[in-house]
Amino acid sequence: MSGKRDEEDEPDWYEAGLGHLWLPYAQMKTARPPLAVERTHGSRIVLADGRELIDGIASWWTTCHGYNHPHIRNAVERQLARMPHVMLGGLAHEQALTLARRLATWLPGDLERVFLSESGSVAVEIAMKMAVQYWVNRGVRGRQQFVAFTGGYHGDTTGTMAVGDPQAGLNARFHGLLPEHHVVALPQDEASAAAFAHLLERHADALAGIIIEPLVQGAGGMRFHDAAVLQRLRAAADRYELLLIFDEIFTGFGRTGTLFACEAAGVVPDIITLSKALTGGTLPLAATVARRKVFDAFWSDDPLHALMHGPTYTGNALACAAANASLDLFEREPRLAQASAIAAALERGLSPCRGLPRVKDVRVRGAIGVVELDRIDDLDGLRARFVEQGVFIRPFGSIVYLTPALTISEEDLATLTGAIVQVVAAL
Numbered sequence: 107m108s109g110k111r112d113e114e115d116e117p118d119w120y121e122a123g124l125g126h127l128w129l130p131y132a133q134m135k136t137a138r139p140p141l142a143v144e145r146t147h148g149s150r151i152v153l154a155d156g157r158e159l160i161d162g163i164a165s166w167w168t169t170c171h172g173y174n175h176p177h178i179r180n181a182v183e184r185q186l187a188r189m190p191h192v193m194l195g196g197l198a199h200e201q202a203l204t205l206a207r208r209l210a211t212w213l214p215g216d217l218e219r220v221f222l223s224e225s226g227s228v229a230v231e232i233a234m235k236m237a238v239q240y241w242v243n244r245g246v247r248g249r250q251q252f253v254a255f256t257g258g259y260h261g262d263t264t265g266t267m268a269v270g271d272p273q274a275g276l277n278a279r280f281h282g283l284l285p286e287h288h289v290v291a292l293p294q295d296e297a298s299a300a301a302f303a304h305l306l307e308r309h310a311d312a313l314a315g316i317i318i319e320p321l322v323q324g325a326g327g328m329r330f331h332d333a334a335v336l337q338r339l340r341a342a343a344d345r346y347e348l349l350l351i352f353d354e355i356f357t358g359f360g361r362t363g364t365l366f367a368c369e370a371a372g373v374v375p376d377i378i379t380l381s382k383a384l385t386g387g388t389l390p391l392a393a394t395v396a397r398r399k400v401f402d403a404f405w406s407d408d409p410l411h412a413l414m415h416g417p418t419y420t421g422n423a424l425a426c427a428a429a430n431a432s433l434d435l436f437e438r439e440p441r442l443a444q445a446s447a448i449a450a451a452l453e454r455g456l457s458p459c460r461g462l463p464r465v466k467d468v469r470v471r472g473a474i475g476v477v478e479l480d481r482i483d484d485l486d487g488l489r490a491r492f493v494e495q496g497v498f499i500r501p502f503g504s505i506v507y508l509t510p511a512l513t514i515s516e517e518d519l520a521t522l523t524g525a526i527v528q529v530v531a532a533l
């Protein structure tokens with residue numbers, strides 16, 4: 107790894123370990139070395155050299171209550187003393203069962219059967235397996251493919267890559283590994299709606315379902331669409347009897363302003379995936395939640411009708427305890443009001459970017475603020491400029507964005523938006 111760093115300031119573990127860790131999304135030869143973090147609190151990241159950064163990303167949108175929330179920490183510590191983990195094969199425990207019951211109550215309609223895993227990608231893989239086997243169990247042959255959308259992102263495992271945006275050929279290198287699905291434009295206007303209708307007309311018999319990130323396509327470019335698109339998808343799914351999967355791994359838990367994005371659209375999907383903020387960013391956990399009719403297709407005397415999936419750490423007790431504590435906080439504290447205050451502050455704070463020469467678009471939805479540039483030539487350099495301003499903001503593609511903790515203070519948020527205005531104006 108190249109780049110300047112003051113080696114005097116770095117702890118021993120950093121130097122000793124860095125040569126052995128393979129970092130995510132990084133060209134290891136040219137990427138700047140990562141910042142050594144000593145600890146976190148609230149919306150702050152404390153670096154090993156003593157600098158403190160205001161976090162604008164909430165660790166890939168997970169830490170919705172801020173870092174180290176005492177209520178979650180206490181719940182995990184209590185659970186750790188009692189039982190860190192038991193397998194769910196043949197065993198069950200309070201935290202997993204309580205979490206399943208609570209999620210079923212919180213989610214709309216009859217989304218009531220919860221399958222637990224450890225990452226968002228796996229939750230989506232499980233949703234896809236559920237959808238395909240739903241048809242197999244019902245004796246319908248050939249429904250193995252999905253309709254997904256350009257700009258979408260559902261994970262980095264191969265099954266989920268195949269329903270993500272093809273990313274200008276990035277997927278092509280894994281051609282033999284990725285099954286073929288239909289990745290098409292969102293039906294947002296007359297032309298795309300007609301193309302979408304035509305696709306379903308021609309291929310419905312080969313389709314298991316439709317998968318989408320509702321309201322906001324996150325990692326694919328922070329693109330927003332209207333609730334009407336989701337209503338259109340629900341109507342199309344009903345017409346062609348497809349299963350509708352909402353991937354709310356990013357949008358769930360208040361990020362777009364309502365607890366779940368599907369609520370804002372008044373649409374109940376057949377399967378929903380959740381992760382990220384599920385544990386308040388404390389431990390890895392994900393959930394794939396199915397409606398009754400999906401579960402019913404697996405309810406049978408035939409062992410072959412069972413869902414043959416069982417991650418080793420499914421329902422991990424520590425992660426479930428963190429999730430239950432996180433749900434407590436949503437119940438006790440005004441997270442949705444905070445998300446709406448953040449939306450107003452993002453709108454105010456980022457609006458000076460409108461009209462700057464390099465800025466293509468400024469958009470805000472819930473606690474998501476986006477400044478889209480014409481292009482970013484030196485991503486690493488831009489990221490470093492934010493650190494120089496005392497903030498952690500991690501642009502990607504041509505996007506500079508904020509997804510702070512819902513608990514961030516007004517002052518910290520103003521510092522984040524101010525840093526964006528200043529850095530983008532200087533481009």
Ligand SMILES: Cc1ncc(COP(=O)(O)O)c(C=O)c1O
Nearest residue numbers: 225226227259260261324355356
């Ligand atoms: C909408 C969506 N789905 C799936 C994933 C994959 O989650 P994970 O990184 O936990 O596998 C992500 C991660 O960014 C996501 O935003």
